[in-house]
Amino acid sequence: MSTTTTDAVPVLTSVEDTIEQFRDHGYLADHRMGTTVFLQTRLEKPVLLEGPAGVGKTQLAQSLAEVTGRRLIRLQCYEGQDESKALYEWDYGKQLLYTQILREKIGQIVSDTTDLTEAVDRISAHDSVFFSERFLAARPLLEAITSEDPVVLLIDEVDRADEALEAVLLELLSEFQISIPEIGTVRAKHLPLVVLTSNNTRDLSAALKRRCLHLFLDYPGPERELDILRSKETGLRDALAARLVEIVRGLRELELRKAPSISETIDWARTLAVLGVDELDATVLSDTLSVVVKYERDMRRAGEALPRLLDPNAVVPEGHGHGHDHHHGHGHSHEHPHPHSDDDLDGREVRLAKDSPGRHDTDYYGAPGGLDRSRQVNQGQGSRSFAGRGARKRPV
Ligand SMILES: Nc1ncnc2c1ncn2[C@@H]1O[C@H](COP(=O)(O)OP(=O)(O)O)[C@@H](O)[C@H]1O
Ligand SMILES: [Mg+2]
Structure with a gap:
């Protein structure tokens, strides 16, 4: 690692400063998010963001690139992805x-x-x-390592990738280097700021988690969601936006296949603004429900719940606390993933089925540097280009 330069990120001076700078770039982070991001820039550790779809995981990485003035390199993970499409x-x-x-x-x-x-x-x-x-074509991971300028590396939806790719990531995340048998080991010129995201469609390995700072992103509280809505200038009056946030929170409490995310709240607000709505009633909400609810069964459930959610007793007047008996989903703890929020449930079931027991044992990849690890890592590399076939070995 002797050639690697440590690029302090001077732009972020404290947790408060981090939150403020993100805000200046249109991303509203809470204290916990600000703390994790600030720590990441100081500890130079990857951050793993877990949480349901549409809570701002990808956007956080994009905003981190903007805030730090770094180029964003993105690896979008998918099932069956060949490591050659990720590395080189x-x-x-x-x-x-x-x-x-x-x-x-x-x-x-x-x-x-x-x-x-x-x-x-x-x-x-x-x-x-x-x-x-x-003759080497760098793919996102190698590109991030060899970049002449410091970058933010976003490894998006890592839970969609196969275990073989996860193993490849381990080497990168702990050593910030990639070994190419024909050329040698390529070390990072500058340490990238790495952000991994996961929609929790399957558990990630303990080995991967161990290397990362961990942050669960959940649906924001009503104040922050309203703040986000305001910052997007949807054109919807504040009082209506506040009610809309409460209604969406109510919808999230239903057992929907796909709970509405922040982006859907934003879309709904824009839709209602375009329609020139100046009062939220059951008719206009159910007419536009398809903006936030995407499955037929969900539509039915949400439609049935709307009158109750619209009931004046269930709505918090602006500027007041939550003194009402209706419960608005504050129970979304940060500890549990949302089983119904994944936008790819079928894929999720398939992967869950594939998730063999015992695979997440701490020792699965062996101790760092152990023989087990190199054996595991070498699996599945036969599909690399013809040059690497059989020749490729990773340093232990
Ligand atoms: N904290 C936030 N501040 C500003 N906008 C946000 C925030 N969280 C989410 N959003 C909005 O929600 C959209 C969806 O977020 P995204 O990052 O794509 O979600 P995820 O990657 O978690 O599925 C973003 O494009 C952004 O407009
Ligand atoms: Mg995303």
């Missing part, structure tokens, strides 16, 4: 093009050989020409 690939097309152009030269090299074996040997002596950085 050999640019096969470019290699081929060069061999075509250099056909004559290559012909000269092998001209005096007598058989195929000799010719192949002769060519392979020149492997390093074709497996050099010139």
Whole structure:
């Protein structure tokens, strides 16, 4: 790590300053979020954001890039993702093009050989020409490591990635380096600020969690959600926006397949503003319900609940506390994920089924540097480019 520069992030001087700067960039963070982000910039640890869809996880990383003036590099994870799409690939097309152009030269090299074996040997002596950085196509992880300027690396929805990719991430997150057998180990020029997000469709490994600062993002409290709504300039009057926030909070308490997120509150407010609504009644809300509720069964449930949610006794007048007997979802604890908030429930079930017992044991990846780890990491690498086939080893 001797060549790695530690880039302090001078722009963030304290937790309060962090919150303020995020606010200046349009992101409203609470104290807990501000603390985690501030600590991340000081401790140079990756942050893992977990929580339901639409609570501002991705946006937090994007805002971190804006606040720190760093470029954002994003790795969007998905099921079945090949590690070559995350790390690097050999640019096969470019290699081929060069061999075509250099056909004559290559012909000269092998001209005096007598058989195929000799010719192949002769060519392979020149492997390093074709497996050099010139022909390396960096994917987000390598790009973040080799970047000339400090970056924010967003590894988005890591819970969608397969375990093999998670194992690859471990090396990166603990060593900030990537080993390429044909070239060597590439160390980070500047330590990236790394943000991982997870929608909790499956548990992440203990080994991954151990390397990160951890933050659960949940739906915001009513004041912060209203603040966010105001900051988006939806065009909806404040008093109506406050009521709308309460109604959305009520909807989140229903057992919906997909609970409405902050972005949906924003969309609903914009919709109502466009319609020129100056009073929230059951008709206009149910007419526009599809903006916030996306499944037919949810529509029915939400539709039935609307009159109750609209009941004056259930609505908090502006500027007052929550003295009413109606309960508005303050019970959303930060400790538990929202089973109904994932926007990809089918995928979730599939992955849950795949989640083999015991896989999250602390020892799954072995102790750092242990043999187990390298064995695990080497699994699933056969699908790398032809160059790396069989040749690729990771440092232990
Ligand atoms: N704290 C916040 N401040 C400002 N806007 C927010 C905040 N949280 C969420 N949002 C809004 O909600 C939208 C959805 O957030 P996003 O980051 O995409 O959610 P997630 O990645 O958690 O699914 C964002 O584009 C942003 O407009
Ligand atoms: Mg996201």
